[in-house]
Amino acid sequence: REMMEVGMAMKVVLSLCCVGACSLAIYLYYTVWVVPQRLLAGFRRQGIGGPRPSFPYGNIADMREAVAAAKSAPRAGGRIVHDYRPAVLPFYDKWRKEHGPVFTYSMGNVVFLHVSRPDVVRDINLCVSLDLGKSSYLKATHEPLFGRGILKSNGEAWAHQRKIIAPEFFLDKVKGMVDLMVDSAQTLLESWEARVDKSGGTLDIKIDDDIRAYSADVISRTCFGSSYVKGKKIFLKLRELQKAVSKPNVLAEMTGLRFFPTKKNRQAWGLHKQVHRLILEIVKESGEDKNLLRAILHSASSSKLGLREAENFIVDNCKSIYFAGYESTAVTAAWCLMLLGLHPEWQDRVRQEVLDVCGGRPLDSQSLQNMKNLTMVIQETLRLYPAGAFVSRMALQELKLGGVHIPKGVNIYIPVSTMHLDPKLWGPDAKEFNPARFSDARPQLHSYLPFGAGARTCLGQGFATAELKILISLIISKFALKLSPLYQHSPALKLIVEPEFGVDLTLTKVHTYDRSRGYVKVQLN
Numbered sequence: 001r002e003m004m005e006v007g008m009a010m011k012v013v014l015s016l017c018c019v020g021a022c023s024l025a026i027y028l029y030y031t032v033w034v035v036p037q038r039l040l041a042g043f044r045r046q047g048i049g050g051p052r053p054s055f056p057y058g059n060i061a062d063m064r065e066a067v068a069a070a071k072s073a074p075r076a077g078g079r080i081v082h083d084y085r086p087a088v089l090p091f092y093d094k095w096r097k098e099h100g101p102v103f104t105y106s107m108g109n110v111v112f113l114h115v116s117r118p119d120v121v122r123d124i125n126l127c128v129s130l131d132l133g134k135s136s137y138l139k140a141t142h143e144p145l146f147g148r149g150i151l152k153s154n155g156e157a158w159a160h161q162r163k164i165i166a167p168e169f170f171l172d173k174v175k176g177m178v179d180l181m182v183d184s185a186q187t188l189l190e191s192w193e194a195r196v197d198k199s200g201g202t203l204d205i206k207i208d209d210d211i212r213a214y215s216a217d218v219i220s221r222t223c224f225g226s227s228y229v230k231g232k233k234i235f236l237k238l239r240e241l242q243k244a245v246s247k248p249n250v251l252a253e254m255t256g257l258r259f260f261p262t263k264k265n266r267q268a269w270g271l272h273k274q275v276h277r278l279i280l281e282i283v284k285e286s287g288e289d290k291n292l293l294r295a296i297l298h299s300a301s302s303s304k305l306g307l308r309e310a311e312n313f314i315v316d317n318c319k320s321i322y323f324a325g326y327e328s329t330a331v332t333a334a335w336c337l338m339l340l341g342l343h344p345e346w347q348d349r350v351r352q353e354v355l356d357v358c359g360g361r362p363l364d365s366q367s368l369q370n371m372k373n374l375t376m377v378i379q380e381t382l383r384l385y386p387a388g389a390f391v392s393r394m395a396l397q398e399l400k401l402g403g404v405h406i407p408k409g410v411n412i413y414i415p416v417s418t419m420h421l422d423p424k425l426w427g428p429d430a431k432e433f434n435p436a437r438f439s440d441a442r443p444q445l446h447s448y449l450p451f452g453a454g455a456r457t458c459l460g461q462g463f464a465t466a467e468l469k470i471l472i473s474l475i476i477s478k479f480a481l482k483l484s485p486l487y488q489h490s491p492a493l494k495l496i497v498e499p500e501f502g503v504d505l506t507l508t509k510v511h512t513y514d515r516s517r518g519y520v521k522v523q524l525n
């Protein structure tokens with residue numbers, strides 16, 4: 001009898017396990033396949049199609065195939081092609097040809113709406129509702145890098161962070177940072193000058209590390225009141241962290257589970273802990289300067305947050321600023337110098353302009369404003385090489401934009417380069433470097449998106465522009481640049497689009513700075 005009871009109990013347990021396993025399988029099938037299929041069917045009913053997804057990864061295999069094919073395709077025979085889409089996002093080109101400028105695709109159970117139709121983009125730009133948030137795709141993968149800081153948060157939490165951080169980048173604050181930025185640039189200029197002199201007047205140089213150090217120094221000093229030397233470890237760790245999380249963790253994205261101790265996860269968690277500790281050290285040592293760090297600390301201490309939450313609030317927002325303010329500006333400066341190296345005629349125009357505007361006086365915010373050619377060169381760099389490949393959003397509630405009904409949970413991706421290279425918007429020379437196109441006041445307001453769109457637009461835009469103008473004007477007024485034969489043009493999408501092998505330039509000194517006479521032309525042999 002006892003044996004029978006044990007047997008019965010075993011049967012019950014087994015049956016429960018079977019029921020549990022079946023329910024889990026049905027649940028997974030429902031979330032991974034049925035829900036996204038319903039969303040896609042809803043779009044098809046509106047006449048919006050897209051590539052057919054396969055179970056369970058959607059269109060990921062198609063995307064990988066297209067990337068592999070693009071990698072093995074022959075290069076443009078040494079010619080520099082500014083359109084980075086075939087190299088970086090080859091699948092979009094194919095899908096856009098097949099399905100038009102608005103189409104759907106899926107990655108795992110996440111549904112994407114690709115939008116490159118100007119009227120829909122304009123509506124996204126104009127939408128200020130909190131129901132349109134940041135895309136949650138890759139949130140699990142990127143968690144160690146951004147946490148719940150301003151870059152990735154949504155709703156009231158985001159609005160609160162934006163209110164604290166945005167005023168620190170208003171124009172009057174940026175004006176007050178110009179001297180610090182010029183100071184940071186001196187280190188780079190002096191080191192390049194010494195190296196050019198040492199090598200007999202001309203130097204081949206890979207510029208990226210020096211430019212990153214400049215950008216890191218600017219952020220450290222202006223926002224955190226500390227020097228790059230102090231912040232250096234943070235930047236190095238953040239860059240490692242960026243590399244560690246630059247590939248999607250598909251399993252974590254599909255299941256929401258991030259606790260598998262895979263090698264990549266362990267590496268990212270370790271780096272995250274180290275950065276957390278380093279940022280809190282900077283906080284402890286910070287003085288009473290009125291800077292961004294003070295504003296964040298003040299907000300954390302006046303909110304009703306527990307110690308742990310307050311620390312996370314501080315660290316996540318500092319990490320977001322370190323990352324946002326450092327990478328994209330450094331990469332944009334590198335692309336800009338590459339383009340000037342290719343276009344000596346624009347280099348001459350900018351050099352002359354700097355001499356005319358400054359006349360040997362130190363740079364200030366007014367002279368930066370008067371540099372029209374330089375402004376156009378930077379705008380054109382950001383049009384051809386926008387660091388952010390997409391503007392990404394998510395419908396946190398059901399929305400209607402540009403006449404398209406978008407259900408809750410759908411991710412909206414605007415491919416920035418496609419908007420920037422559209423010949424209907426920018427003319428037949430859209431793929432060429434022609435800064436003069438920006439001589440008309442703000443062309444293509446809603447289709448020029450290097451700093452994003454609408455309520456979530458980059459709040460460091462004025463800061464970044466000042467920082468870029470200072471660096472480029474000082475470099476151009478001292479050196480003539482030529483693109484080195486060592487340069488390999490290969491834009492690559494890491495988290496942002498960067499030159500895969502860096503930028504190699506040949507520098508020759510053209511002016512030297514004399515305290516009494518300002519910039520003095522160097523006599524070239």
Ligand code: HEM
Nearest residue numbers: 324325328329332388450451452453456457458459460464
């Ligand atoms: C050339 C340099 C830069 C480029 C190309 C750039 C680009 C962008 C882009 C595309 C976005 C997303 C906007 C959107 O989704 O609509 C963004 C957001 C942001 N950027 Fe920048 N950025 C640059 C420099 C900076 C700097 C220097 C800072 C600060 C020091 C900064 C701080 C931020 C912040 C905090 C956000 C998040 C805004 C929010 O979600 O409310 N950026 N940036």
